[in-house]
Amino acid sequence: MENKKRKGPVLFSKYTPGEGVKKALSLSREDILFELRDSKLKGRGGAGFPTATKWTIVAAAIAEQKYVICNADEGEPGTFKDRVLLLEYPELVFEGMVIAGYTIGATKGIVYLRGEYEYMLKSLEDYLESMRKNNLLGKNILGKENFDFDITIRLGSGAYVCGEETALIESLEGNRGEARNRPPYPVNTGYMGMPTVVNNVETLASIPHIVTKGGEWYRKHGTDKSSGSKLFSVSGDCERPGVYELPWGTKISELLKLVGAKNTKAVQVGGASGVCIPKSQFDRTLAYEDVATGGSIMIFNESRNMIHILKNFMEFFVEESCGQCTPCRIGNVKLLEGVEMIEKGEYKFSYINQLKELGRTMQVASKCGLGQSSPNAFISILENFKEEIFNGNGGNHGK
Amino acid sequence: MLVLEKNAMTEEIELLVKKYGKSRSSLIPILQDVQRKYKYIPDFAQQEIARLLDIHPVEVFSVISFYSFLNTTPKGKYIVRLCQTISCDMQGKALVAKAIERELGIKFGETTKDNKFTLEFANCVGMCDQGPAMIINERVYTHLTPEKAVQILNELK
Numbered sequence: 001m002e003n004k005k006r007k008g009p010v011l012f013s014k015y016t017p018g019e020g021v022k023k024a025l026s027l028s029r030e031d032i033l034f035e036l037r038d039s040k041l042k043g044r045g046g047a048g049f050p051t052a053t054k055w056t057i058v059a060a061a062i063a064e065q066k067y068v069i070c071n072a073d074e075g076e077p078g079t080f081k082d083r084v085l086l087l088e089y090p091e092l093v094f095e096g097m098v099i100a101g102y103t104i105g106a107t108k109g110i111v112y113l114r115g116e117y118e119y120m121l122k123s124l125e126d127y128l129e130s131m132r133k134n135n136l137l138g139k140n141i142l143g144k145e146n147f148d149f150d151i152t153i154r155l156g157s158g159a160y161v162c163g164e165e166t167a168l169i170e171s172l173e174g175n176r177g178e179a180r181n182r183p184p185y186p187v188n189t190g191y192m193g194m195p196t197v198v199n200n201v202e203t204l205a206s207i208p209h210i211v212t213k214g215g216e217w218y219r220k221h222g223t224d225k226s227s228g229s230k231l232f233s234v235s236g237d238c239e240r241p242g243v244y245e246l247p248w249g250t251k252i253s254e255l256l257k258l259v260g261a262k263n264t265k266a267v268q269v270g271g272a273s274g275v276c277i278p279k280s281q282f283d284r285t286l287a288y289e290d291v292a293t294g295g296s297i298m299i300f301n302e303s304r305n306m307i308h309i310l311k312n313f314m315e316f317f318v319e320e321s322c323g324q325c326t327p328c329r330i331g332n333v334k335l336l337e338g339v340e341m342i343e344k345g346e347y348k349f350s351y352i353n354q355l356k357e358l359g360r361t362m363q364v365a366s367k368c369g370l371g372q373s374s375p376n377a378f379i380s381i382l383e384n385f386k387e388e389i390f391n392g393n394g395g396n397h398g399k
Numbered sequence: 400m401l402v403l404e405k406n407a408m409t410e411e412i413e414l415l416v417k418k419y420g421k422s423r424s425s426l427i428p429i430l431q432d433v434q435r436k437y438k439y440i441p442d443f444a445q446q447e448i449a450r451l452l453d454i455h456p457v458e459v460f461s462v463i464s465f466y467s468f469l470n471t472t473p474k475g476k477y478i479v480r481l482c483q484t485i486s487c488d489m490q491g492k493a494l495v496a497k498a499i500e501r502e503l504g505i506k507f508g509e510t511t512k513d514n515k516f517t518l519e520f521a522n523c524v525g526m527c528d529q530g531p532a533m534i535i536n537e538r539v540y541t542h543l544t545p546e547k548a549v550q551i552l553n554e555l556k
């Protein structure tokens with residue numbers, strides 16, 4: 001837990017535990033919301049919704065109970081930044097939740113930790129206990145009268161779709177993790193029907209830094225439309241896989257150089273539900289306005305077979321679709337069948353084009369983000385690597 | 400199931416309901432605790448949980464069937480979950496999987512006859528930078544090779 005050798009401009013910069021909560025409690029709620037708005041922080045799970053807007057709506061709501069939920073159901077293939085944050089920087093995540101509770105007027109926080117991360121449970125519970133001892137959790141936190149807040153950890157049970165915020169809430173309420181219709185959004189009708197802030201682990205971890213150093217300082221990092229920094233989980237064909245904190249606006253080629261990737265053919269940005277970027281587009285930037293991502297970067301070198309990769313992604317979606325809505329339940333199966341046809345060489349171009357159309361239909365007709373983004377890989381890999389896949393030139397196994 | 404066993408299980412579930420509270424939102428934590436102990440959720444436990452939480456048993460079954468870590472048929476003492484997602488796949492998951500299958504004499508999706516091991520594939524377990532990775536019960540193992548994976552399993556025997 002004490003591996004603090006990581007370096008980065010924001011999240012991995014110096015921080016004294018307790019500092020953020022202390023500063024926050026000396027400010028008014030409006031001041032914190034102002035700093036947050038000024039920072040232009042956007043949700044780090046991938047969707048990029050402005051955090052200040054979310055908090056303001058819940059803060060303005062009148063309800064007997066409000067909730068802060070930390071979405072630690074990190075399931076996107078190739079993502080492991082939350083693992084690093086929770087294991088090495090739990091103070092940032094939990095203090096972010098306390099600050100959220102103070103700002104919006106909630107007394108209860110819930111961490112929804114994915115079942116696969118059960119091995120972290122003990123160390124996280126221990127950390128929460130030490131926070132209670134230091135009065136960073138509990139009643140009248142740090143002597144602030146009438147501010148009570150506590151955090152409980154709930155485990156997931158191996159369902160990728162529960163990373164979708166309404167499915168996550170369903171799961172917390174003891175139901176099948178099926179996404180709800182939106183609106184109403186969780187900010188109005190969330191956990192137990194109460195106004196709820198659901199934030200990604202990384203979003204919450206940014207909060208203590210923004211509160212202590214100010215929104216303006218935060219905005220200095222990154223680009224105009226994407227402020228601050230981002231954790232990138234890098235895996236695949238490179239010398240130094242791991243978690244990197246880089247400012248938004250970093251070029252894909254710069255990142256590849258940093259991690260020691262050689263002979264790179266393609267980079268999958270945003271996990272299985274992200275897009276596959278070919279070599280010709282490596283000068284594109286990682287930012288909400290160009291290639292937006294939750295931080296998963298998977299690198300494929302020249303020896304990799306793109307159809308094999310695509311098949312792996314589609315198998316993932318067929319397994320993880322919750323089956324609630326038809327475009328996603330049936331669509332993903334059809335796309336996987338299409339990939340298998342291509343693999344065997346038994347396909348018609350007209351049918352493959354129909355499948356791409358089906359993918360575009362899924363993007364608009366699916367109920368939640370899973371089905372809306374699952375065709376991304378299918379469409380981008382078939383478009384960007386058609387030479388290799390259909391003409392057999394390019395890639396050692398390209399047929 | 401013997402009457403004595405049934406009574407013991409009812410008592411156990413009563414304690415869990417007390418611990419988590421009598422509300423629908425306690426359902427999954429209760430199921431997880433039963434699953435952890437018995438490696439599956441027996442029919443009788445499902446009925447008792449339903450009765451004590453005042454919901455229909457079918458609701459309980461419906462929830463169990465949704466989550467891949469909850470199940471209604473017995474599994475081995477050690478549930479081996481090997482990550483099958485692309486980053487682990489590229490780092491040699493297939494060879495590790497084959498070695499484990501050979502060693503235990505079962506395929507993925509099956510349980511050994513002595514109920515010691517169940518083999519399953521998992522989707523991304525968040526160890527992509529240290530693959531191939533597997534989770535056995537609550538422990539995670541990384542940088543696997545066929546030899547290392549088999550050695551880990553043998554040490555559990």
